[in-house]
Amino acid sequence: MSELQHQSWSRLNDLEYAPAPESASIARLRDSYGLFIDGKFSDPGSHSQFVTLNPATEKPLATVAAGSSADVSRAVISARRAYDQVWSNMPGKERAKYLFRIARLIQERARELAVVETLDNGKPIRESRDVDIPLAAAHFFYYAGWADKLDHAGFGPNPQPLGVAGQIIPWNFPLLMAAWKLAPALAAGNTCVLKPAETTPLSALILAEILQQADLPPGVVNIVTGDGATGAALVSHPGIDKIAFTGSTEVGRRIQRELAPSGTHLTLELGGKGANIVFEDAPIDQAIEGIIDGIFFNQGHVCCAGSRLLVQESVASDVQRRLIRRVEQLRVGDPMDKNTDVGAINSAEQLSRINELVDAGVAEGATRYSNSCDVPDAGYWFNPTVFTEVSQTHRIAREEIFGPVLSVLTFRTPEEAVAKANNTQYGLACGVWSEKGSRTLWVAERLRAGVIWSNTYNKFDPTSPFGGVRESGFGREGGRHGLEAYLNV
Amino acid sequence: MANVVTLPLCSQSSPSSTGADIVFGAPHQPSRIGSETELRVALGGLSGVDTVGANARVASLGTRSLKQGTKRALLDLAITMIDLTTLEGNDTPGKVRSLCAKALRPDPSDPTVPSVAAVCVYPDLVSLARTTLGDSSVAVASVATAFPSGRASMNVKLADVREAVAAGANEIDMVIDRGAFLSGRWGLVFDEIVAVKEACGSAHLKVILETGELVTLDNVRRASWLAMLAGADFIKTSTGKVPVAATPPVVLVMLEAVRDFAEDTGVLIGVKAAGGIRTAKDALKYLVIVNETAGSAWLTPDLYRFGASSLLNDLLMQRAKQKSGAYVRPDRFSGD
Numbered sequence: 001m002s003e004l005q006h007q008s009w010s011r012l013n014d015l016e017y018a019p020a021p022e023s024a025s026i027a028r029l030r031d032s033y034g035l036f037i038d039g040k041f042s043d044p045g046s047h048s049q050f051v052t053l054n055p056a057t058e059k060p061l062a063t064v065a066a067g068s069s070a071d072v073s074r075a076v077i078s079a080r081r082a083y084d085q086v087w088s089n090m091p092g093k094e095r096a097k098y099l100f101r102i103a104r105l106i107q108e109r110a111r112e113l114a115v116v117e118t119l120d121n122g123k124p125i126r127e128s129r130d131v132d133i134p135l136a137a138a139h140f141f142y143y144a145g146w147a148d149k150l151d152h153a154g155f156g157p158n159p160q161p162l163g164v165a166g167q168i169i170p171w172n173f174p175l176l177m178a179a180w181k182l183a184p185a186l187a188a189g190n191t192c193v194l195k196p197a198e199t200t201p202l203s204a205l206i207l208a209e210i211l212q213q214a215d216l217p218p219g220v221v222n223i224v225t226g227d228g229a230t231g232a233a234l235v236s237h238p239g240i241d242k243i244a245f246t247g248s249t250e251v252g253r254r255i256q257r258e259l260a261p262s263g264t265h266l267t268l269e270l271g272g273k274g275a276n277i278v279f280e281d282a283p284i285d286q287a288i289e290g291i292i293d294g295i296f297f298n299q300g301h302v303c304c305a306g307s308r309l310l311v312q313e314s315v316a317s318d319v320q321r322r323l324i325r326r327v328e329q330l331r332v333g334d335p336m337d338k339n340t341d342v343g344a345i346n347s348a349e350q351l352s353r354i355n356e357l358v359d360a361g362v363a364e365g366a367t368r369y370s371n372s373c374d375v376p377d378a379g380y381w382f383n384p385t386v387f388t389e390v391s392q393t394h395r396i397a398r399e400e401i402f403g404p405v406l407s408v409l410t411f412r413t414p415e416e417a418v419a420k421a422n423n424t425q426y427g428l429a430c431g432v433w434s435e436k437g438s439r440t441l442w443v444a445e446r447l448r449a450g451v452i453w454s455n456t457y458n459k460f461d462p463t464s465p466f467g468g469v470r471e472s473g474f475g476r477e478g479g480r481h482g483l484e485a486y487l488n489v
Numbered sequence: 490m491a492n493v494v495t496l497p498l499c500s501q502s503s504p505s506s507t508g509a510d511i512v513f514g515a516p517h518q519p520s521r522i523g524s525e526t527e528l529r530v531a532l533g534g535l536s537g538v539d540t541v542g543a544n545a546r547v548a549s550l551g552t553r554s555l556k557q558g559t560k561r562a563l564l565d566l567a568i569t570m571i572d573l574t575t576l577e578g579n580d581t582p583g584k585v586r587s588l589c590a591k592a593l594r595p596d597p598s599d600p601t602v603p604s605v606a607a608v609c610v611y612p613d614l615v616s617l618a619r620t621t622l623g624d625s626s627v628a629v630a631s632v633a634t635a636f637p638s639g640r641a642s643m644n645v646k647l648a649d650v651r652e653a654v655a656a657g658a659n660e661i662d663m664v665i666d667r668g669a670f671l672s673g674r675w676g677l678v679f680d681e682i683v684a685v686k687e688a689c690g691s692a693h694l695k696v697i698l699e700t701g702e703l704v705t706l707d708n709v710r711r712a713s714w715l716a717m718l719a720g721a722d723f724i725k726t727s728t729g730k731v732p733v734a735a736t737p738p739v740v741l742v743m744l745e746a747v748r749d750f751a752e753d754t755g756v757l758i759g760v761k762a763a764g765g766i767r768t769a770k771d772a773l774k775y776l777v778i779v780n781e782t783a784g785s786a787w788l789t790p791d792l793y794r795f796g797a798s799s800l801l802n803d804l805l806m807q808r809a810k811q812k813s814g815a816y817v818r819p820d821r822f823s824g825d
Contacts, residue, residue, distance in 0.1 A: 283538050
């Protein structure tokens with residue numbers, strides 16, 4: 001370990017940036033929220049309520065309704081009515097107007113949404129402000145453009161929507177995942193029942209307000225908050241034509257098993273254990289940034305995170321030294337501070353899962369390095385961590401940690417890199433770092449993953465399809481491919 | 490050329506080589522390079538620079554939010570890092586005297602404003618500048634070696650340097666032969682820098698890469714290493730005489746080069762961003778890049794400079810605004 005500690009005469013970050021906190025009052029949160037069904041918020045008092053916390057302080061933000069199976073039923077009935085009477089018959093160019101309006105309203109309320117997202121999720125305000133919210137708006141803009149061009153999307157003439165879509169989204173990118181699900185579904189003419197994650201329901205409820213502002217016809221989108229039981233009620237509801245789920249492989253497997261006999265359409269976007277492959281001819285300084293971005297973006301709560309670094313042995317010690325120097329520079333702390341690079345872990349449950357796997361990594365003999373930034377006493381925190389001397393058999397090289405923990409492995413030849421990268425149950429994303437185009441292509445066509453980035457990582461765009469193979473799920477979100485998940489083709 | 494030694498390069502360094510003896514401020518001697526082939530192997534072996542990635546990195550550093558105390562401290566620091574420059578054909582003794590006065594006391598009404606690092610003039614005005622500045626801490630820098638094009642014979646270039654040094658220049662800003670660099674005659678550029686370094690004597694040598702003419706970031710990285718290996722005390726982006734001057738990605742790559750060079754050799758080389766930096770906001774962004782790339786050791790006029798003229802007044806204006814809370818009229822500060 002001491003060998004890996006970066007001993008530089010130049011101390012990075014001596015320059016103190018004064019705190020630059022964003023104001024929490026911009027969020028304008030209510031004390032309690034009901035469910036958004038049939039275009040209206042129900043009375044919070046009519047539901048049992050649960051508390052949603054700010055993971056950076058452990059203080060409550062608001063109470064939110066726990067949707068029962070009766071609530072789910074009401075939402076599905078409302079969605080069905082809206083589908084039959086309004087949305088499926090509406091010309092695409094009219095649907096597009098609503099989507100454009102939603103996109104513009106997201107932009108108008110971007111600052112508020114960014115603050116809500118950061119309060120509820122724990123991600124740094126810099127990321128919610130620069131990534132989550134702008135991308136969410138971009139998805140609505142993009143699919144608004146498709147709504148009147150479905151005939152030309154390559155699925156034959158006059159493709160038809162599926163009906164009522166049940167959409168269950170995770171807590172890592174709450175609003176963005178809602179946008180990924182809602183925008184293509186609505187553009188294709190479906191109506192939706194959206195179930196936000198238990199720990200991060202607030203931005204979806206602000207989105208509900210935006211849908212009201214946009215005058216979206218009642219029932220076209222219903223938002224039912226709750227925990228796993230609410231999600232299960234949605235999956236098993238007979239009135240649902242399509243389930244789109246993003247979350248853990250374990251839950252995805254249960255959903256697929258349950259829906260197998262029913263004929264309900266299904267797309268799953270599940271876990272991953274992405275490999276970031278760095279060859280000796282890579283642009284090393286940018287590769288370091290890409291590795292950092294790949295694993296520490298959003299505290300590593302990213303299904304396509306580059307959580308395994310495969311680095312060519314000839315440059316391994318140099319890359320590790322630079323990487324650790326850079327990890328030490330990361331500023332961990334108050335997510336509302338505009339200078340924070342890594343925020344809070346989303347929940348106590350997730351934190352204990354990360355701790356468990358990190359302990360396993362140490363016990364199995366990997367060498368641990370962690371960033372030494374002081375973190376606040378309250379809240380859920382985990383300092384960015386790098387494991388070296390990791391072997392393929394270690395749990396930290398096989399299981400998805402879903403936290404700011406990187407496992408470094410080495411390889412000697414391109415064949416070995418491909419073999420190691422593919423030696424996983426998952427297949428969501430990989431990165432290839434090399435200045436040699438022919439090598440990048442050779443490797444890319446042998447990697448089994450839905451997304452492969454070349455000389456970059458974690459780049460998203462509404463025009464680009466995203467999704468996995470093997471236990472990372474099936475179906476694509478984004479781009480023209482994303483429409484296919486919501487059309488009867 | 491002298492005997493063969495192994496070149497210290499970033500891609501070959503091991504962790505144990507960090508923390509080498511620090512040679513801070515000591516005269517930096519050229520590495521001894523055997524042949525053109527060795528130079529080619531050394532510079533060709535540097536890892537490439539991905540332009541998209543470098544641009545993304547500086548963009549992300551540009552979102553750092555600087556508040557109150559930090560901002561105030563950095564504004565003062567930026568003032569002390571300025572090489573206050575006039576390099577016009579129509580420079581007059583009067584203009585240089587005025588520039589020197591401004592360098593010593595940038596804001597005569599506020600004695601707390603620090604002096605700048607240096608004034609930068611053509612060789613024929615060096616002696617006047619040195620006399621005007623007296624024995625103050627403000628250095629006199631002079632562009633030499635047939636600035637800005639570098640198109641003259643070696644003897645002329647060396648005479649240019651020697652005259653400037655004899656006239657009292659503390660720092661020499663030389664230009665490299667971009668024609669030779671771009672056509673792959675790296676040994677020629679290397680030898681030229683070595684010779685100029687020798688002619689400098691005790692004066693510090695800043696090597697201008699003219700990155701606007703080198704165009705690619707790969708070239709910037711190679712030229713940075715070439716200059717450092719040949720004995721530069723500072724590497725400098727631009728003459729200010731071509732359309733593209735200092736840009737954040739170029740400065741980022743140069744800072745990475747000095748950082749890696751320091752880790753391998755223990756020698757700290759300075760970086761000077763020259764041309765095109767006009768606002769305090771830009772200057773602060775550069776300082777953030779310095780801090781997070783090379784490290785805070787470089788946050789000193791000994792190792793980081795801005796070559797600029799109009800930047801100073803904007804720094805003074807922002808400084809006054811930090812103090813009083815209100816902007817003053819630009820005319821409150823002298824023009825030259």
